Every structure is written in C-alpha cells, then in structure tokens.
Amino acid sequence: MDHFNYRNGELFAEDVSVAEIAKKVGTPFYCYSTATLERHFKVFSEAFDGANALVCFAVKANSNLAVIRTLARLGAGADVVSEGELKRALAAGIPASKIVFSGVGKRPWEMEAALKAGIHQFNVESEPEIRVLSDVASRLGMEAPVAFRVNPDVDAKTHAKISTGKAENKFGVPWQDVSRIYGEAAKLPGIRIQGVDVHIGSQLTDLDPFNNAFHRVRELVMQLRQEGHDITQVDLGGGLGIPYDGTIPPSPLSYGAVALEAMGNLGVQLIFEPGRLIVGNAGILVSEVIYVKQGAERKFVILDAAMNDLIRPAMYDGYHHIDTIIAPTGDVELEEADVVGPVCETGDTFAKGRKLPPVAAGDLVAFRSAGAYGAVMASTYNTRPLVPEVLVKGDQFEVIRARPSLDELLQLDNVPAWLDND
Ligand code: LLP
DSSP states (O other), X not given: XXXXXXXXXXXXXXXXXXXXXXHHHOSSEEEEEHHHHXXXXXXXXXXXXXXXXXXXXXXXXXXXXXXHHHHHTTTOEEEEOSHHHHHHHHHTTOOGGGEEEOOSOOOHHHHHHHHHHTOSEEEEOOHHHHHHHHHHHHHHTOOEEEEEEEEXXXXXXXXXXXXXXXXXXXXXXXXXXXXXXHHHHHTSTTEEEEEEEOOOBSSBOOSHHHHHHHHHHHHHHHHHHHTTOOOOEEEOOOOBOOOSSSOOOOOHHHHHHHHHHHHTTSOOEEEEOOOHHHHGGGEEEEEEEEEEEEOSSOEEEEESOOTTTOOHHHHHOOOOOEEESBOOOTTOOOEEEEEEOSSSSTTOXXXXXXXXXXXXXXXXXXXXXXXXXXXXXXXXGGGOOOOOEEEEETTEEXXXXXXXXXXXXXXXXXXXXXXXXX
C-alpha cells in the first residue's frame, strides 16, 4: 500500500498534487512519500515484534539523506557498502552501533573509517579481506566485530543480475570452506568473530529459497558453536520483493515467520537488510511527454525521463507501471505504445507495447514503484543533469536533492592547459 492516489481525477502524493510539484520543480523528478516510507518500515519491523531483531535499511536502494533520516527517526539501522554510504548513514543520524558494513571489495581506509565510527558488524566476504581487516584493526589497536557472509549455493529464482547466493556468484565464502575460514579467522589479531551473514538475492517473490538458505544457516550456526565460536549475530540480508507487475510477493509477516521459524531458539540477535521493500513503493518518477511519434510500425511516447534517470527497465528488464497524472475516465480506450526516453540508444525503452490512455505532448506521467534503485542509479549520460528528488509529508513537500545546473556539470571536467597552447 502506498500514498499515491487519485483525488478528483488527479494524482496526489499524500496531500500534494503531483502536477503542482512538477510546476515548481520541473520534470523529470523523483517524488517520495514519507507516510509510505514509514508504513513500510513499520510493517517490516512488526514482522519481528518480540524477537531480538535489528532492521538495517540497505542504503544502496535509496541513499538520500532525507530518506535515511526519515527511517533513522523510526529506529532503523543501516546496511552500507562503501565509506560514502557509511558517511551518509551517520550524517542522517543512524547510530554506528546499528550499522553493518557489507560488500566484496572493502578498502583499508573504508575499514578504518568504520572501525573508528564503531559499527556493529563487518560482513566479510573473503580470506584476503579478513587479513586486511585484521591488519587495519591491529594497527589501530582495535577489534573488528565480524560475521562472514556465507554462500549457501541456493537459487533465489530472481533475475540473474540480482541473484547472489549461487556458488558461481562472486559473493560470500564458499560453503565447503566456511568451517576452515572461521577457524583461521578466529586466530587473527584484531578480529572478533560474532556472527554469520547471508544474502541470496533481490526481488525474491518466493519464500522457498529464503527458507532453504535460512535453514542451512541454522545448521551452520550450530556447527560453528560446536567448533568453539561464539555466534551471537545472524544477518539474514534483504531481498524480499515488491509488487511491480501485479505479482503479489509474500508479505513481510510470512517472510518474518519463515525467518523466525528457522532461527527460533538459537538465541541470536537477528539482523535484516531490506532495501527495496522499504523504499520501492514509496517513490514515483514523474516525467513529461515530449512528443508522441508514429513510427513505421509502432507508436512511440517520448518522455523527458530516460534510462539515465531510471535504468531498471534497460538493465534488468524491470517492469514499472506507468500512470497518467490525470486519471483516465472510465470509458477511455487504451492505446498501445512504446514508452521511450530521449537518450540515443534503443535500450532507452521503458516499456514496449504498453497500454496507456491516449497522451499528448505536455502530459505528465508517473512511473510507480521507483523509490528503490531509481535515483541512486541515475547518471549524467548524454549530459543530462542528475534527476532531482522531492520528499512529501502530508501537505508539505521539499526538494531533497536539487537538479544541478549544466554549468555545475561542466565544471567537473578539466581541460589541460596543453590543449590551449599553440
Ligand atoms: N544486503 C545486501 C548485501 C545486498 O547486496 C542487497 C542488495 C540488499 C541487502 C538489499 O536487497 P533488497 O532488499 O533491496 O532486495 N539494482 C537492482 C537491485 C540490486 C540489489 C543489490 N543488493 C534492481 O534495481 O533491481
């Protein structure tokens, strides 16, 4: 459920008319709803009511400071994958004690920043990484709290590019080496083994892969304890899907039940890293129709948003529902069109053969479920300024990241003096 609804035939974000925002901000822009963000965080957290659980929002899904701050106020922790995300999480008010640091390629200075901040846990993904972490922590005279991310070799049954828990994927330590790696790591200076971490993929719409992975982890925790490790933390990652195309994924409550059943009575703190589930449906991308063009074979609706603003359709064949800002009247006949952006690539196609109410130049449309992996993956391809972001709360809205000017964009470049000589 979200807070983007039609009122008197016009799309509203909470109590604000989306067209009004467009008038002030210009298009394209992302628009987030505070009430939806809060609701999703609460629904997810409530699935673990009474359990010892820490919900760490996966900052990679949406790293705007105002979004993180909204969640921080509800008690969220953060899952970060770079020094930059760590900085954002801290700046937004998430206590270091609720931050976990994931990722396969952490650099020594990133580890140092996280150690000095006093984060809750490093999710370590390889033997070379644990050695570097041991060196960094020893040099600082500190102890790094560590969980290894394990690769359970489970098929998440999601898009190949966002599947992470198969043996062939780059993530986690290989299942057959886990016991040895824990044993060796426990002897390293500056390392304190405290947990096990798993994350098998994103946009999962089936609970079975979670169930399989979680049960494997349970067995592992019991084995590692027998081998003398004090396992107090189990991080089960993120990955629960959202309804993009009408497929209804399992509810957070049923996902929570699977997790709690698998982990029941282990006596550990559970950590979760949901990203998409928290922010996905809390955001829309608003765009204006530039032209409607009749091609030789197909009709094209050309928008002012492009693949550089929302890459998911081009990159993962992602489906986003497209609504007109003015609600279609009941008797209107839908027309089939390809919805595209102005970027010079055929891949800059948001939807093929999409049935839409008739639209004309100047009309506004909204891509639904665009709050996760939308603005964060935007680029300036085709020298298009980074897309701005707006946050709505009740009847108020504010730009939370402004559209840079073209001059600002050009100023990032440097033309060496030698190019101007002779
Ligand atoms: N934890 C780790 C270690 C992750 O790698 C991810 C996502 C998450 C948590 C959060 O997963 P979520 O709850 O959002 O599914 N850009 C792609 C998704 C990439 C996911 C990367 N890792 C997309 O737009 O579909």
